[in-house]
Amino acid sequence: MPTAFRGPTAATLAPPAELWSRDEMLPAARCRELHRLMVRCRRLEERCIKMSKSGEAYFWVGGPGEEAFNTCLGMQLRRGEGPAYDYVHLHYRNPGVLLGMGMPVLDHVRQMAMTLTDPHSMGRNFVCHYSKRDWNVIPVTSVIEVQYVMAPGTALMQKRSGGDGVTAVIGGDAGTHEGDFASCMIWSSRPGFELPVLILVTNNGWGISTASETQHAEKSIVDRGKAFGIPGEVVDGNDPIASWHALSRGFRHCRTRRKPYMIEARVSRLHGHSSSSGAARVPDEDDCVAMFEKKLLDRELMTKEEIERVHTEAINEIEEAVRQVHTEPRPTAADVYTHTYAPSPVDSVYPEDYTGLPA
């Protein structure tokens, strides 16, 4: 356990090679990478909120306040298609995860703007409702908690295939009131058939408007895992260094022991529930981006100018994406039926795809 201050001393000229949070450390390069991702994510969210108010788009939902935890998750997922890679079952607050995996902001803006080019849903679904087969990103649905009953299925195939792929599943704290959360714990820990499911909960203390302490009696959600022998931990999701290490412990456990692990990340909700509740910035919750920047500055890992440059670049990149989606095609009446059915050799009515009622 380090006790002494780990940052540079006044006499140090070169920036420090690492950043500490309590007794955990990340190298400087990783911190800068995380910072850039968090800023791009925050700026993207802010621009999308603006789109929802300006008439460029309708509904906004996302995860401002969850950037630290989510980008760490995205960066640690092993991206690829099929059970040899990680699967991820998301909900609607996870642009940080996709950006961490390498998604261009353009693809997020396309979904926000409902273009035909939106690779996740062809303009059919709300923003953050990703679907990406070549990265094992399971289609996101608005239905709270159902991702937790699908996760054991992908994990089962991963365990059976003999590799070290992990299934990560994530959702909010209020969602854990649904039986689907219990289902996930039960199906992931059947004796002799334990599954490599990394069960994640981002606890922001709220449902939409219902405070969690008025509904949960348990102190922390991870305590529920104890009954099933699922180890877990609570982490400060506003702290990217702590989040990084908690996630890497979780991934390591699932990858090597082929058993479930649970992490509850305490996070902020900086723009309320969604555009339905106004999406205005809340004044009184911790801001992971601002806190991380203060730390990067204090420990002289980055200068004010460097941080500003990261913001400017992010804004430019996002504005360019917004400009581009304005030029892209929108869905038309001709797109209503497509992708309902996969082609089938045994369907005499819809051998290719849905075409309307049987003719």
Next chain:
Amino acid sequence: MATLVQAVRLALHYGEEHLGVTDVFGEDVGPPLGGVFTATQGLKTAWNSPLDERGIIGTAMGIAYAGGRPVCEIQFCDYGFNIIDLMKVAGNQRWSGAGQFPMPIVLMTPSGSGIRGSLYHSHSFEGWATRLAGWKIVMPSTALDAYGLMLSAILDPNPVMVLLPKALLRVRGEQQIPGEPENEDELKEMIDAPVGAARAAWTPKWPDVKPYFVPLGQGNRVREGTHATVVSYGRMLPLCTQAADQLAAEQGLTFDVIDLRSLFPYDWPLIRDSILKTGRFLVVNEDTEVTNFGEHLLRRVIEELFYDLIAKPRVLFGKHVPGIGLNQAYETNEVPQLADVLVAMRDAATEAA
């Protein structure tokens, strides 16, 4: 000949051997029981799941997402109401996800009345099932069709729900499943698990059954006639054929009786061409009356064939009540019986034009 439930089991075996079925699972589906109706006895990929319908369909979806081909069972369709949102997701994920992931799951579940099952072992499900866009819904009424529809359900890369008419599960087929032994005792000996202590050591001897696919969307005209068109499926279908035979013998009335087999997609050309011939239409099922799948067919018949009808089109459904009561006085007065089918068919055929 195999019973309907044996046919399902043979199809699942064929699916495991030749169509890539990776998992057959659900409550009591694996050994020792092999399903409360024995549909899954002896299957090499069958396993028991937690008593959790949401976990069952969710896990099936996850297995499918990761490249597997699961067949899951909901023990009775009456216990499928708590998964209707997951069914909806299974049906819409491909559409909403711009066609990226297929969803090759089969969900099979016993449906309908006829086993004195009281409120929660007698529901029909097709009224809900057919509203789930993105799914395909089938319901066999014979063993051979059960085999052929199950193979198609497995091969089809979309979610397919197989509604099994409970009351017909033990009914023997009249047509041979390709590759099944001629002698039904021999088949029983081969694939039915023994009761008692012998079961633990038992393994099935599977007959070398052959591929036989009933295409989705293809009905079957099981009686041919001129006086009226009768469309039915599942448990009500044999009542319709029985009534047709009786009315032909006693009153000289003949019917096109169509076993729909596939409820979605349904065989509209078969229905339409028959009505163009007879000018009369009756649809029969045992589901409750209000917002019944048969009403959809009736709506299309009225809108598209109104001027080709020579008498009013009709429906015969179950009564709109909260449940099927245990005392047979309830069931026989709530669900169409042979006598009701006879009257409805005769009326459809003889109403003055």
